[in-house]
Amino acid sequence: MDLFLHYLGMPYLLDGVGYTLLITVLGLLGGLVMGVVLAAMQLSRFRTLAIVARAYAIVFRGTPLILQMVFCYNALPLIGIKLSAISAASLALALNEAPFIAEILRANVLGVERGQVSAGQALGMTPAAIMRRVIAPQAIRSMVPALGNEAVSALKNSSLASVVAVQELTLRSTQLASATFDFFSIFFASGLMYLVLTGAIAVIQIVVEMLLDLDRPPPREQLRRFLRALVPGRPDAAPELAVAATGVTQLDVAREIVAEIAADPLPPAVPKHAAPARDPVARAARLAANNIAVEVRGLRKSYGAQTVLDGIDLTVRAGEVVALLGPSGSGKSTLLRCINRLEGWEDGTIRVGGQSLGVDENGRPLSPRLTAQMRASVGVGMVFQQFNLFGHLTARENIAGPLRWVQGLSRFDADRRARDLLERIGLAHRADALPRHLSGGQQQRVAIARAVAPAPTVLLLDEPTSALDPELVGEVLEVIRRLAVEEGLAMIISTHQLRFAGDVADRIVFLSGGVVVEEGPAARVLSAPQHPLTMRFLSSMTAE
Numbered sequence: 001m002d003l004f005l006h007y008l009g010m011p012y013l014l015d016g017v018g019y020t021l022l023i024t025v026l027g028l029l030g031g032l033v034m035g036v037v038l039a040a041m042q043l044s045r046f047r048t049l050a051i052v053a054r055a056y057a058i059v060f061r062g063t064p065l066i067l068q069m070v071f072c073y074n075a076l077p078l079i080g081i082k083l084s085a086i087s088a089a090s091l092a093l094a095l096n097e098a099p100f101i102a103e104i105l106r107a108n109v110l111g112v113e114r115g116q117v118s119a120g121q122a123l124g125m126t127p128a129a130i131m132r133r134v135i136a137p138q139a140i141r142s143m144v145p146a147l148g149n150e151a152v153s154a155l156k157n158s159s160l161a162s163v164v165a166v167q168e169l170t171l172r173s174t175q176l177a178s179a180t181f182d183f184f185s186i187f188f189a190s191g192l193m194y195l196v197l198t199g200a201i202a203v204i205q206i207v208v209e210m211l212l213d214l215d216r217p218p219p220r221e222q223l224r225r226f227l228r229a230l231v232p233g234r235p236d237a238a239p240e241l242a243v244a245a246t247g248v249t250q251l252d253v254a255r256e257i258v259a260e261i262a263a264d265p266l267p268p269a270v271p272k273h274a275a276p277a278r279d280p281v282a283r284a285a286r287l288a289a290n291n292i293a294v295e296v297r298g299l300r301k302s303y304g305a306q307t308v309l310d311g312i313d314l315t316v317r318a319g320e321v322v323a324l325l326g327p328s329g330s331g332k333s334t335l336l337r338c339i340n341r342l343e344g345w346e347d348g349t350i351r352v353g354g355q356s357l358g359v360d361e362n363g364r365p366l367s368p369r370l371t372a373q374m375r376a377s378v379g380v381g382m383v384f385q386q387f388n389l390f391g392h393l394t395a396r397e398n399i400a401g402p403l404r405w406v407q408g409l410s411r412f413d414a415d416r417r418a419r420d421l422l423e424r425i426g427l428a429h430r431a432d433a434l435p436r437h438l439s440g441g442q443q444q445r446v447a448i449a450r451a452v453a454p455a456p457t458v459l460l461l462d463e464p465t466s467a468l469d470p471e472l473v474g475e476v477l478e479v480i481r482r483l484a485v486e487e488g489l490a491m492i493i494s495t496h497q498l499r500f501a502g503d504v505a506d507r508i509v510f511l512s513g514g515v516v517v518e519e520g521p522a523a524r525v526l527s528a529p530q531h532p533l534t535m536r537f538l539s540s541m542t543a544e
């Protein structure tokens, strides 16, 4: 035991720990930098870069680290690059770690829901802003455990640096044991040192995970809870006593909270503009004089051999509400995504606010960054079936964030606009809740508020209620009515809610097999459809 303690505090071995740490840190930092580059190359639109990165990964993951160390130390001098043993070992470790770290980065970037990327694009965020504000914060959170593993493995791999005579812990332990023959005490002591180092990595990992944990209460709340727990006799410190005194169980309290959240009524409507008079003829005449908000001409779009949209023509005027109806797979979502330039197409033109999104005045395609800027300046918002809220941001930040990043509002103004909208949709009390703590209906209400926050002129809604339980549909339709219809936005809404369509839509466009088979005033199409396919669809929907 004495000998073991003696080796544990021996400066010769402790110096070895220093070298071990140095190589590990340099290797990991180098690996991280190169890993970011490799991951970016693999995710890039340029195939050649992706192929080069993949080839690198095959070579450096497929050969032993010990050979890479020998190569860096002995072979690089042959081409004029002479490195010290520590530099050569660190470089080899970095080269070896890079493809593993790149795969961790790539997997976590791809793991962020694609819907959130579409939502970012639809909000007019550039690819760089989407990476920085949406993907990176979520990917970094989820990659911490894997990076912790990688750090432990790099620490252990650093022992291979002994092959190029770096005086790290394993080499020094072996040398000491050869000289003293006290193998057991020395290797036990050096094993414990490695354990302490890997333990420290585990602790760092736990702390980082805690700091990045979105469910962690804010520091002030943590301090409040801590202080409350210290004060004896306070109701929070002894909830059972409070229950005994009042006769109200915790279950009762929980039920009350759940009931309150479930009811979650919308506040009374205070429309900015008076709701449009529902005299369809007068309204149609008024709308006919408005500017064209969206114009689709001869749109053809295929996925591989499948033609999804086959010569669509559609004109929507400012302030007009158009409901897209049609059976599943008829192309409604694809049409909406094309209008917003989230999809390309083969033939035809789409103009939004008089501009062709994604192409310059000479018809040449714009970069994704310029397309995003154009989308924001034209003012087209989109609401998705699956809500697509940014998962790491609160309800308030989901609305305020894009206002700052895209519209350039100050934090104060963006927050005020977000709070105002949350109040109007009856969710002011949930402003600081994360999307995963909101019901589907609440999430979709926030998503609608986020889409209308920059005051778009055109709002596209892709089956906004189809992912919701029936009892939540009404609240979302009411929010659409308040925030969009009453604001007089031009809207194209793909929906299966016939009553809602009849109530808010000026016109119904019925799609089947990628073509418009019938269109006309909402009341007429719903009550007296002309085309057999429309008739069959409407009677099947009414029967449901």
Ligand SMILES: Nc1ncnc2c1ncn2[C@@H]1O[C@H](COP(=O)(O)OP(=O)(O)OP(=O)(O)O)[C@@H](O)[C@H]1O
Residues within 6 Å of the ligand: 303, 308, 326, 327, 328, 329, 330, 331, 332, 333, 334, 335, 463
């Ligand atoms: N990214 C894609 N790749 C290949 N095929 C696709 C893609 N997106 C849609 N499709 C196909 O295009 C057709 C039209 O799909 P779309 O989602 O536009 O229909 P929809 O009318 O919106 O249907 P639903 O009411 O079920 O949402 C479908 O056959 C679908 O399988």
